[in-house]
Amino acid sequence: MSDGEAKADLAADGDASSQKEERASYLSAEVNLGRRYFIIGATGGVASVGVVGAAIPFLQYWQPSAKAKALGAPVKIDISKLRPGEILSPILSYRGQPVFVIYRDEESLALLEEDSGRLADPNSESSEQPEFALNPYRSSRPEIGVFLGICTHLGCSPKHQVANIFPDSEQGGFFCPCHGSGFDLAGRVAAGVPAPTNLIVPPYRFSSDTEIIVGELEADA
Secondary structure: OOHHHHHHHHHHHHHHHHHHHHHHHHHHHHHHHHHHHHHHHHHHHHHHHHHHHHHHHHHHHOOOOHHHHHHOOOEEEEOOOOOOOOEOOOOOEEOOEEEEEEEOOHHHHHHHHHOHHHEOOOOOOOOOOOHHHOOOOOOOOOOEEEEEOOOOOOOOOOEEEOOOOOOOOOOOEEEEOOOOEEEEOOOOEEOOOOOOOOOOOOOEEEEEOOEEEEOOOHHHO
16 A cells, blocks of 8 residues: 555544534533423423412412301301390300390390480491381390491490499490490490490391391391
8 A cells, every 4th residue: 555545544534533523512412402492391390380380389278268258258146045134145256256146125225215414326327227127126036136346436346234224223224344335236336435436236027936047137038
C-alpha cells in the first residue's frame, strides 16, 4: 500500500469516527430534550393537581356545615305540659338564641291591657315581630307568648319574674340583671331603661294545640 492510500484510509476512518460521535451527541441531545419535556409535563401535572387539591378545601370552607344548617332550622316546641303562670323549662334555642315560651293567665292578660303608660314602645312600633303579633299580647294566641330571650340592650339573657317587674305593680315579666332593663309579659320594654326596644318575637306558628314551630309562619306551612 502506498503512502497516499494509507493516508486516505486514515482520513476515512477519522471521518467515520467523527460521524459516529456526532450521531451519539445528537441522540443524547434528543434523549435529554425528551426527558426535559417529560419533567416539565409531569411538574405541570402535579402543580395542577395541587391547585385542584388546594381548591377543594377552599370550596368546602364556603359550604355550610351540618351544624350551621341545623342552627337555622325550625324548632318544634311541645307546650302540652305548660300551665298558666309558667315559663317553659328547659328553655330551648332557635338559631343559637334562647326562646321564652310563657303561659299567661287571665289576670296577666288584663294587666297587659292596662299598664301601657309604663312602657317605651307599647304598640311595638319600633320593635321586631311578625304582623300577627302587633297587638297588646304580641302573640298569635293571647295566653301563649313566644320571645327570643335576649335583652335588646347588650344581648344578655333576662330572667323570668313572676311579679313586681314595675314599681307598685303586681305584674310579672322579664328582668335583665346586667343593666336593669325590665320587660312585661308581652316582652314590651319599660320606659327609662337601657334596652331600646321590646324583646324580639320570632316567626312561629302552631302546628297543633300543643306544639309550636319556631322559624315558620302559617304561610310557610
